[in-house]
Amino acid sequence: MRFRRSWHRPLTLCFAILIVITVACIEYMTSLQHQYISQIEQENAKEELSIIRAKLESLIISDIYLVNSLPVVVATNREFRQEQWEAIAENIIERSSHINAILLAPDDVVEYVYPNHHRRFIGSDYRDRPEAWSAVQEAKVVEEALISDIVHFSSGERGLVARVPIFTDPPFNQNYWGVASVVIGLSNLLRDAGVYQLSKHYRLSIVSLDSQQQAVSQIFGEGDEHANAFSSELVHFPHGTWRISSTIDNGFLSETDWYQLNGARLIGYSSLFMLCIAFAAVYFLYHQANQRSLHDELTSLPNRRYFMFTLKRQFSMAQRSESKECFALLNIDLDKFKQINDRYGHDAGDSVLKAVGLRVQQALRGSDVVARVGGDEFLVLLPRVREESNAKTIVANVARCLCDEPLDYDGHSIEFSASIGYAMYQPEMASVEDILREADDAMYQDKLRDTK
Numbered sequence: 001m002r003f004r005r006s007w008h009r010p011l012t013l014c015f016a017i018l019i020v021i022t023v024a025c026i027e028y029m030t031s032l033q034h035q036y037i038s039q040i041e042q043e044n045a046k047e048e049l050s051i052i053r054a055k056l057e058s059l060i061i062s063d064i065y066l067v068n069s070l071p072v073v074v075a076t077n078r079e080f081r082q083e084q085w086e087a088i089a090e091n092i093i094e095r096s097s098h099i100n101a102i103l104l105a106p107d108d109v110v111e112y113v114y115p116n117h118h119r120r121f122i123g124s125d126y127r128d129r130p131e132a133w134s135a136v137q138e139a140k141v142v143e144e145a146l147i148s149d150i151v152h153f154s155s156g157e158r159g160l161v162a163r164v165p166i167f168t169d170p171p172f173n174q175n176y177w178g179v180a181s182v183v184i185g186l187s188n189l190l191r192d193a194g195v196y197q198l199s200k201h202y203r204l205s206i207v208s209l210d211s212q213q214q215a216v217s218q219i220f221g222e223g224d225e226h227a228n229a230f231s232s233e234l235v236h237f238p239h240g241t242w243r244i245s246s247t248i249d250n251g252f253l254s255e256t257d258w259y260q261l262n263g264a265r266l267i268g269y270s271s272l273f274m275l276c277i278a279f280a281a282v283y284f285l286y287h288q289a290n291q292r293s294l295h296d297e298l299t300s301l302p303n304r305r306y307f308m309f310t311l312k313r314q315f316s317m318a319q320r321s322e323s324k325e326c327f328a329l330l331n332i333d334l335d336k337f338k339q340i341n342d343r344y345g346h347d348a349g350d351s352v353l354k355a356v357g358l359r360v361q362q363a364l365r366g367s368d369v370v371a372r373v374g375g376d377e378f379l380v381l382l383p384r385v386r387e388e389s390n391a392k393t394i395v396a397n398v399a400r401c402l403c404d405e406p407l408d409y410d411g412h413s414i415e416f417s418a419s420i421g422y423a424m425y426q427p428e429m430a431s432v433e434d435i436l437r438e439a440d441d442a443m444y445q446d447k448l449r450d451t452k
Contacts, residue, residue, distance in 0.1 A: 015279055019272065026268035033264050037256055046231040048198055049246050053233035055193040056244075060184070060237045063099055064145045064162055066092050067182045070104070071166040074177055082112070089114035097192065100159055100185045106178040108136055126179070136179050138239075139163035143173045147240035150217060151183060159183040190220060195244075202246045205229075209241045220244075296372040298350055299357035307371035307379055308432070314381060315432045318425050328391040329435050330380035330398070331421045331443040332360065337376040340414060348409050352416055355407050363401040364394070379439075391422050419447035 073080075073088055089102045093114070103121055104112035110124045126132045135148030145164045152158055164180040167173040190196060195204060205221035215226075219242060226232055229245035259266065294306040302310070311329070318325045334356065341349040353376065360370050360378060369381040380398070385391055399420055406415040421442025423435045 019276070022268070022272050022275075026265060026272070029264040029268065030262065034261065037260065041256065042230055045202060045246060045248075048194075049231050049233050049244065052194050052198060053235050053244060056189070056195075056235045056242070057237055059098060059189055059193060060147070060160075060235075063096050063182070063184055064147075064164070064238060066096055066099070067102070067162065067164050067180060068145065070102075070164060070180045071170065074104075074166050075168050075170055085112045086114055098184045098189045099182055100157075101183040103181040103183075104178070105181065108133075108178055110181075135161070135163050136165075139165045139179060140176060142239055143167070145238050147237055150186070150219070158186040160186050160189065186219070195220060198246075202248050205245045205247075206235075207243055207245075209234075209243055213241075213243075215243070296357075299354050299372050301357045301361075301378075302369060302371040304371065304373040307369065307373060307381070310369055311379075311381055311432050311436075314383060315425070315429075315435070319427075322427070326384070326386045327425050328382040328385040328394075329423050329425075329439045330378075330382065330391075330395065331423075331436075331439040332356075332378040332380065332398070332402075333419050333443055333447065334376040335417045335419055335447065337416070340416060344409065344412060344414060348412070348414060351409050352407055352414060356402060356416075356418070359401045360398055363398045385424070388424055391424060395420050395422055419443050421446050 069092070070088070077084075085104065089112075092102060093099050101118050102114050103110050103118065105124075105126060108126045110121050110126075113119055113121055126136045131149060135146060139146040139148070143165060145162050148161050148163050150158055151161055160183070162182040162184060164182060165173075166177045166180060168175045168177045190206075195206070198204060199221075203221065203225060205223060205225040206219035207215040207226075208217050208219055210216050225245045225247045226243060228247045230247060232243060232245045235242035235244060294303060295301065296303045314325075314327050318327060334352070337349065337352070340352055353372070356378065357370065357372060360380065364370060364380065364382075367383050371379050373379050382391065382394060385394070399418065403415075403417045406413040408414075421439050421444065423438035423442060425435060429435055
């Protein structure tokens with residue numbers, strides 16, 4: 001029979017519920033943290049995309065601004081030598097890190113080129129090339145520089161072509177002289193705008209749009225990602241529009257350091273771990289203290305407090321059952337224990353007490369409870385004992401186990417005996433004091449018989 005510990009299970013259950021709630025809170029906080037980080041990363045990505053859009057517009061317009069000096073030169077000097085042309089073109093290209101080539105076409109027939117390795121284009125008539133001719137005609141109509149098409153070089157590089165119409169009577173622009181075609185290196189342009197750098201983190205797509213905002217040609221990336229993009233920007237320049245779209249494959253959190261993603265978990269689970277350790281330590285210390293308060297330190301048997309609680313519980317059960325739940329009580333007292341202490345020492349006396357506790361336990365059933373309640377006094381609770389004859393049999397068995405063999409201690413053979421009294425539960429008993437008194441009286445009667 002065990003001491004009731006009704007607080008154990010509720011406390012453990014409450015702590016388990018606390019752990020579950022804490023884990024749920026930690027995961028919820030982590031989810032909020034991920035949402036916040038994802039939102040911040042998305043806003044940063046949109047800001048970077050907006051910066052790239054501004055850089056592209058700025059770089060393209062600055063290149064076109066440099067080329068706009070050509071109509072002025074032609075208007076003031078319609079006939080100029082090759083040396084003059086090369087000096088003018090070289091000056092424009094040196095001032096720009098993107099312009100790769102300039103072609104000058106009086107009456108829409110290429111006559112001047114720079115650098116000279118593009119001389120193969122001399123004599124080309126734009127009227128013989130429908131796509132180029134359409135762009136030249138549109139530039140002539142709008143009377144401004146026009147970003148038209150993309151050219152592919154044999155080296156694999158691509159160039160963005162700007163058509164600049166030249167009139168000899170600015171600002172009236174009635175006398176059309178020809179057109180200047182400027183090739184802007186696309187790779188250098190995108191690099192300086194930061195497109196390549198941003199494409200390391202996100203999937204970028206740049207497409208040129210027509211007047212109906214429909215994609216016409218691919219400038220950068222693979223396919224138009226506008227439908228799946230988390231952000232898109234329109235790049236506006238003279239008579240042309242690009243759309244730059246940004247998507248991400250694995251979400252914004254894939255680019256974030258693990259400790260930033262799991263900050264709430266690191267703090268929360270560390271705190272929870274420390275709380276569990278603290279709970280385990282408190283539980284262990286309380287268990288140890290409780291064990292010491294309920295058990296005899298020398299023999300490890302239940303002490304008086306434990307035994308009295310168990311006896312009162314058994315007594316109440318017997319009273320409620322109307323004599324159906326009977327039990328017996330043994331009172332065991334060692335004879336002449338003081339002489340053992342005086343002759344062999346207190347350590348020998350302690351060994352005797354330990355031996356008594358062990359031998360009594362061996363003589364009893366598993367359901368019986370034996371406790372040391374005093375210096376050399378032991379009490380035994382015998383549940384489910386109805387007949388006095390059964391009680392006498394147990395008493396005889398306990399006496400035999402206790403006294404038949406002496407205790408070997410430090411080369412000495414210590415013999416000891418005990419007086420045993422018993423009492424049977426009777427319905428007329430009002431309290432446990434009655435049965436304790438009856439067992440105590442029986443023990444003294446046995447002691448007197450041994451003395452005689």
